[in-house]
């Protein structure tokens with residue numbers, strides 16, 4: 001089963017990992033930034049340059065690490081900061097040792113051919129994006145500059161996938177440890193582009209304490225509950241379903257229900273049809289059986305004979321008593 005973590009659960013995972021070691025906050029951030037830089041280089045090494053858009057929190061901290069690593073490679077790299085790093089944060093520590101050139105975010109203009117690394121907000125997004133950040137994200141979306149999002153496209157809620165204010169679509173999103181619901185739920189899912197999950201050295205055992213309640217809808221989640229057919233199973237042991245049809249002008253829902261019952265594994269399905277609709281139903285049925293049931297007596301006869309396990313009836317079903 002693949003766990004999904006809400007932003008709060010992810011913060012707890014970070015905190016537990018720091019508590020248990022071996023990496024402290026800045027160490028995890030170094031690994032997160034390195035994972036993003038590796039992904040950027042693997043796909044966009046030939047870009048004209050790299051603009052790293054950094055917010056004031058730890059998402060921005062990942063951005064400073066990316067900027068330093070790309071700069072060390074001799075690549076044209078520039079940091080555009082929305083605000084100074086939050087005091088006392090891991091972001092502040094990594095920003096202090098970042099050697100990339102820094103400029104205010106409001107002076108940033110997207111240039112074709114360059115890559116924008118979006119490290120404005122991640123798990124800590126707490127209100128709709130406005131001001132300079134919103135203008136920049138809007139201009140990224142308009143110019144179609146390729147964006148690599150750190151953790152999540154800024155503006156996308158990790159909890160719900162909803163956009164708070166504005167978000168720029170990313171070509172690639174690199175997230176850490178586990179995905180968040182916002183990576184899978186629309187519109188976040190579409191805004192993330194390709195999503196990579198990087199191992200940043202958090203021990204999976206932290207999940208025992210967090211006890212996540214949300215998982216990727218994958219066969220591993222429900223395969224154990226899937227009914228297994230024994231080799232000697234036959235249709236008379238898989239239940240019979242009776243489906244009531246309406247009159248000649250109201251037969252569709254009943255046939256859809258009958259097909260659905262057959263598809264989910266009923267051994268036999270009988271469509272119980274008023275006489276006037278028999279021909280209409282017969283025209284459309286192959287493996288579903290058809291039987292005239294118009295009066296209570298006919299239903300009782302069918303019931304005695306076939307002992308169905310379930311009946312499906314809708315608004316148009318009616319019997320003459």
Ligand SMILES: NC(=O)C1=CN([C@@H]2O[C@H](COP(=O)(O)OP(=O)(O)OC[C@H]3O[C@@H](n4cnc5c(N)ncnc54)[C@H](O)[C@@H]3O)[C@@H](O)[C@H]2O)[C@@H](O)CC1
Nearest residue numbers: 025029032057058059121122123124125126127128129151
């Ligand atoms: N050491 C750590 O804590 C690690 C954190 N990681 C990164 O840290 C991120 C989470 O960091 P934070 O919890 O600091 O949160 P963020 O950096 O996502 O954002 C929090 C900051 O942004 C401000 N903010 C939030 N929404 C805003 C808005 N709409 N407009 C203007 N300002 C806004 C908040 O006031 C706060 O200063 C993750 O997404 C991940 O990228 C990873 O590097 C792993 C290690």
Ligand SMILES: [K+]
Nearest residue numbers: 118121152154
């Ligand atoms: K981001």
